[in-house]
Amino acid sequence: VAEQINALNSLSYQEQLEMLQLSINDLKYGTENNSYLISYYVQQQLDSLLTRSKEQGMPPKLFKALVTERNKRMADRMEKTMKDQSAFMAVGALHLAGNEGVVALLRKKGFMVEPIR
Helix, strand or coil: CHHHHHHHCCCCHHHHHHHHHHHHHCHHHHHHHHHHHHHHHHCCCHHHHHHHHHHCCCCHHHHHHHHHHHHHHHHHHHHHHHHHCCCCCCCCHHHCCCCCCHHHHHHHCCCCCCCCC
């Protein structure tokens, strides 16, 4: 939770206000967006999930703080745990996708990462 709050604090109050206004003014789109996100996840279309999320207008510095930088920290934490023991790790779906996603980062560290079907 602290990491998420710190990421939000990387935005100015004006940027936070603008994001909040977009969310409030577009509740219908938000509902449609959630169904797309769930569909992409279920169909294992992680790149589409990432693309759709970026299209929704998250400020780049928030995306970097909330997703990209946290992906690196999570992958490092996972590596430490998985070197010593078997583990099940759960992260938000957006953290899985892309070249800077947890899946790619773990593969770069030599782990075999496969979806559960």
